[in-house]
Amino acid sequence: MSHSNYRRKYSLVASKQMVGIFISVWVKQELQSKCRVSNVKVCSVACGIMGYLGNKGSVAVSMLIESTSFCFVVAHLASGEKKGDEGRRNHQVSEIFKRTCFPKTPKDHYPHPSTILGHDQIFWFGDLNYRLYLQGSLARRLIVRQDWKALQQFDQLRMEREAGVFEGWKEGNIEFPPTYKYSWSNCNRYSGNFPSRSGEKKRTPAW
Structure with a gap:
């Protein structure tokens, strides 16, 4: 769809950016x-960084x-494959739930929820950075076999989630x-397949 056709069919409701995190919500006209x-x-x-810089967080x-x-x-959310890095991500999720606030205004037409969980319908997107508890070589073999169920x-x-993060989602x-x-350098392969040749760090693939 061309940009002009898109603008004719959809209207921008709101957008917000914080450093590299961006959201825009559009509604069909x-x-x-x-x-x-x-x-x-x-x-x-x-x-x-320090719990308050905008390189990580949410909009x-x-x-x-x-x-x-x-x-x-x-x-x-926070990156990293080391043991305990998932705890940093979990903490940031908790902070986002706790600190996201939508204050009431005199222009509100209906009673409006002030927190994320107060809404009727909630959608969460982004780079959550959760990894696979799996050696990279085994993960790559399962990917070649397209065994998504085993990877999951x-x-x-x-x-x-089973331990309580995003409970009910x-x-x-x-x-x-x-x-x-x-x-x-090549979007058809994972980073680090040829670390000695490219200088790329070898990462275990993940969702």
Whole structure:
């Protein structure tokens, strides 16, 4: 779809950027002509270096379509494959839930939720940086076999969810190869396949 056609069919509701984290929410003009879109609010939470810089954290948009509340969250969490790095990511998730706030205003048309979990429909996207508890060579073999089910048994996010992080949330079916981390010089292979030749760090693929 060309940019001009896109702008004719969709209207920008809100956008927000914090360093490299960006969100934009668009609504079909057809829907907007039939349903009231209101109470649009944005919020950013910085929880990077020292817990307050914007290199890690989230940006979020809250809105109503008629009387149904929607919240869209984009997050970039702490990186790292070392033992304990998942704890840093879990802590940042907790901070995002705790510090994201959508204050009420006199212009609100309906009672509006002030927190993420207060919304009727919530969507969370982004680079969450959870890894696979698996040796890189074995992960690559399972990828070649396209055995996504076996890979998911070692998925860190899945395990952390079972332990209580994102409790009650649902993730879509994963029927595609891990998207982390492709080589900067060749998007058809994972980073570090030829570390001595390219100087790339060898990373275990992950979602």
